[in-house]
Amino acid sequence: xxxxxxSPTHLIKTRGQQVTxxxxxxxxxxxxxxxxxxxxxxxxxxxxxxxEEENGRGNFPPRFSGxxxxxxxxxxxxxxLELDDSALYLCASSLGGGVVAEAFFGQGTxxxxx
Amino acid sequence: xQQVKQSPQSLIVQxxxxxxxxxxxxxxxxxxxPWYQQFPGKGPALLIAIRPDVSEKKEGRFTISxxxxxxxxxxxxxxxxxxxSATYFCAATVAGxxxxxxxxxxxxxxxxxxx
Numbered sequence: 001x002x003x004x005x006x007s008p009t010h011l012i013k014t015r016g017q018q019v020t021x022x023x024x025x026x027x028x029x030x031x032x033x034x035x036x037x038x039x040x041x042x043x044x045x046x047x048x049x050x051x052e053e054e055n056g057r058g059n060f061p062p063r064f065s066g067x068x069x070x071x072x073x074x075x076x077x078x079x080x081l082e083l084d085d086s087a088l089y090l091c092a093s094s095l096g097g098g099v100v101a102e103a104f105f106g107q108g109t110x111x112x113x114x
Numbered sequence: 115x116q117q118v119k120q121s122p123q124s125l126i127v128q129x130x131x132x133x134x135x136x137x138x139x140x141x142x143x144x145x146x147x148p149w150y151q152q153f154p155g156k157g158p159a160l161l162i163a164i165r166p167d168v169s170e171k172k173e174g175r176f177t178i179s180x181x182x183x184x185x186x187x188x189x190x191x192x193x194x195x196x197x198x199s200a201t202y203f204c205a206a207t208v209a210g211x212x213x214x215x216x217x218x219x220x221x222x223x224x225x226x227x228x229x
Contacts, residue, residue, distance in 0.1 A: 004157070033215035042120070042203050042219030043158065050212045090157050096212035102148075103215045105157030 003027055004093050004106035012112045013081050021076040021109045025093030031055070032074040033103060034066060037088040049074050050096045078111075086113045118206050120220025127227050133191040135223045137204035140185065146209035148217070149178065149189050152201045161202075162189070165209065194227045201225070 003026035013019050025032050031050045035043035045058035049068035063079040072093075078085055088110050092103040120137045127133045139147075145166050150158035164171045164178040164187065171178045177190040191198055201224050205217040 031212050031215050033217075035217075040222070042118075042205075042222050043217070045216055045218070048212060048215050055212055056216050092157075092215055092217075094212070094215040096215070102160050102163075103217065105150075105159065107155070107157050 004091060004104050006089075006091055006106035006109050008109060009107065010110045010112075012114060015081055015083060015113055017081050018077065018079045019081060019111060021078075021089050021091075021111070023074045023076070023091035023093075023106060025072045025074065025091075026104050029093035029095050029104070030072050031094045031096040032068055032072065033092045033094070034074070034076045035090040035092065036060070036085075037090055037108070039087070043090055046076070055096075081113045083113050086111060118204060118218050118220045120204050120223060122223060123221065124224040125226070127194045127225065129194065129196060129227055129229050131194050131227075133194045133198070133225055133227070134188060135202055135204070135225075136186065136188045137206075137220050138184075138186045139206050139218075141206070141218075142185070143208050144206040144218075146207050146214065147178070147180065147187050148205050149176075150203045150205060150219075152203065152222075158203060191225075194225075196227045196229050199225055199227050 005024045033048040034046040037043040047057040052068045068074045088108040094103040148163035149161045152158045175192045180187045204220040
C-alpha cells in the first residue's frame with residue numbers, strides 16, 4: 001500500500017453539479033498529479049501541483065480546477081459535471097526535485113455522473 | 115506527438131509462459147519509461163522503469179526491452195503466474211524534477227494467466 005489516500009472512494013453526482021475530490025500525499029512528497037481514467041482506458045494527466053502552484057496541465061477544460069495546501073494535500077474540483085466525466089480519478093504523489101523518480105498512486109475515487 | 119500506443123489490448127497466457135506487451139511512443143523528448151500494474155479497485159503501482167541509455171533492464175521475472183531508434187519498448191513477464199493477472203500500462207515522460215508525475219500512459223493490456 002502506498003501512503004497516498006483519496007476520498008471519497010465512490011460518489012454519484014447529477015449532471016450540472018459540482019464535485020470536490022481529495023488527496024493526501026505520501027509523507028515527504030511535495031508534488032501531486034491528478035489523472036482521469038475512463039473505463040478500459042489508461043489514465044490521462046489532468047494537472048499537477050508543486051509547492052501549492054499549478055505546474056502543468058493536460059488537455060482538460062477550465063471547469064477542472066485544483067488546489068494544493070501547505071501540507072501538500074490536494075483537491076480536484078470539477079464544475080458543471082457532464083456524463084463523460086464519469087471515471088476513476090487518481091492522484092499520484094512524488095518528490096519534485098528529488099532523486100527518487102517514482103510517482104505513487106492512490107486507490108482512486110470512482111465518480112459516476114447521472 | 116504525445117501518444118503512447120500499447121498492444122495487445124488483452125492477453126491470455128498459461129501459467130509458466132511468457133507474457134509480452136509492446137508500446138510505441140512518438141515524442142522523442144521522452145526519456146523515462148515506466149510500467150505500471152493495476153489490480154481491480156486499486157491505483158496503478160510501479161513495476162519497473164527504464165531510461166534510454168540502456169537497452170534492457172531486468173528485475174526478477176520482469177524485463178523491459180528498449181529500442182530507441184524504433185521508439186518502442188516492451189515488457190516481458192517470464193514464468194507468468196496467476197497472481198500476475200492484472201492490467202498493465204506502459205507510460206512515458208521526460209525525466210527530472212516534477213516531470214516524473216506527468217506521465218503519458220498507453221491504453222492498457224489486460225493480462226490473464228490461466229493456472
